[in-house]
Amino acid sequence: MIKFSNVSLVYPNSTKTVLEDLTLDIAEGELVLVIGPTGSGKSSLLRLINGLVPHHTGGILAGDVSVDGVSTREVKPGGLAHLIGIVGQNPLHGFVTDTVEEELAFSMEVMNLAPDVMRKRIEEALDFMSLTTLRSRQISTLSGGEQQRVAIASALVMHPKALVLDEPTSALDPIAAEEVLSILHRLVHDLGITVVLAEHKLERVIGFADRIVYINGDGQTNVGTPSQIMQTSPLAPPIVHLARALGLADVGLSVRDMRRLTETIRENITVPSQSAAQKSGKTVIDIDTVTVAYGASTALNKVSATIYENEIVAVMGRNGAGKSSLLTAIAGVGHVTSGQVHIHSLESSSLAGNLRMKTVGFIPQEPSDLLYAQSVIKECHQADKDNQIESGTTLKILDQLVPGISYETHPRDLSEGQRLGLALSIVLSSNPKVLILDEPTRGLDYEAKKILTRILIEFAKTFNRAVMIATHDVELVAELATRVIFLADGDIVADGVTIDVLLASPAFAPQVSKVMAPAPWLTVHDVIAAIENQP
Secondary structure: OEEEEEEEEEOOOOOOOOEEEEEEEEOOOOEEEEEOOOOOOHHHHHHHHOOHHHHOOOOEEEEEEEEOOEEOOOOOHHHHOOOEEEEOOOHHHHOOOOEHHHHHHHHHHHOOOOHHHHHHHHHHHHHHOOOHHHOOOEHHHOOHHHHHHHHHHHHHOOOOOEEEEEOOOOOOOHHHHHHHHHHHHHHHHHHOOEEEEEOOOHHHHHHHOOEEEEEOOOOOEEEEOHHHHHOOOOOOOHHHHHHHHOOOOOOOOOHHHHHHHOHHHHHOOOOOOOOOOOOOOOEEEEEEEEEEEEOOEEEEEEEEEEEEOOOEEEEEOOOOOOHHHHHHHHHOOOOOOEEEEEEOOEEHHHOOHHHHHHHEEEEOOOHHHHOOOOOHHHHHHHHHHHHOOOOOHHHHHHHHHOOOOOOOOOHHHOOHHHHHHHHHHHHHOOOOOEEEEEOOOOOOOHHHHHHHHHHHHHHHHHHOOEEEEEOOOHHHHHHHOOEEEEEEOOEEEEEEEHHHHHHOOOOOOOHHHHHHOOOOOOOHHHHHHHHHOOO
């Protein structure tokens, strides 16, 4: 169905090749997962499939890529619209109309399909993607999971033979992510559609993949089954690292497999009784009955909470629960209908200029909003100047977080993860009293998340800072957060130490806790430490 024949790709001014002599055949009805470090070229490989690379992005391409026998060299991307459906990293960037039904009709109108054909295909897509009740809704009012389903439906109405998705679950809560992946599974098995997707959160998708293409960042690729690739891959979900740490002969790729493989170990471990206590100290953030409403819709309903120094607080909940509204209210940059937020006794909405920069560091869901210079090096130099710190400080943080970025690259040309790393470096360099991050792991691989975790922990402990993150990444929360605030429909429904809140929710529990249940362990480190401390 999709064929790569001795494909090599390099971008102008790049110091490394993206792909080097890749030969790969992807069959009809196969689900192929593309993995690799942040910025290694996963998105480039996906764009090769429909000709966006090199027709629109430039680059030097050797070899040939063909889809259903059609070479991408011979036709422009628009000429492959009937064969390939594309869903980008951020669905909102791809929408061109206002309502769900209009969006589904748009691409067919461009292709000048007959009205009766269009109507039939729209109804089919609405039913298949469970969007019937949303057909007249404004796309801007939909949750992240709903928008992702609309994006997939917009591709499906063209009856493509292949569907290409770039990090389809990166912005979704675990429940919405499972819903989208189940739909992709049905597309493969019921309709025989070929699916190629890139994803960092392997714990979510690896069980659905037939094969994995691992791009290691220097042009080389490894192709094999999930079991084959996970034997040696440095990028692996927590349960694979657990299997390695326990010295298991086999690598389990699902919680069920790992529970079977660890049955004897679990039976022979004595679990000591323990209770986690909520810590308190000096108040840093005081949230007092904050209500946020947009017209008739209430995003936050009289929310109150106190955040203390040295705390790393994860704000969790389904898409649309009110997480971003809470963070923007705390940062003083969002709309607040009633109530107040104070940071070190200062009202956050009144902070301005240098005082704001030194008090609150805020990174929104779109880190590009903070970037305006013409190159990475200029962004870093400007941050050093603005923050009145030693030249090179911001660049040093960036090299720690996302190494290997070309300093002369324009921020718009960076991958999602690299842009986030750049924005985070700029904010961290100002050493704010409070750090607020909205979905800080979108586009980051496991190694980058590990570095981010270490940096945030050091930042909170060393400088007695408070850190707040809104995230769907339960594995990050298990490793990083000291406390979890769980939102639902604008209300706080749980607030406590991380282990208590995560273990109380099957949907939001990390993989290791599911494998080792009922033992109260969240991470691989917890399990190994418990085994080593056995009497």
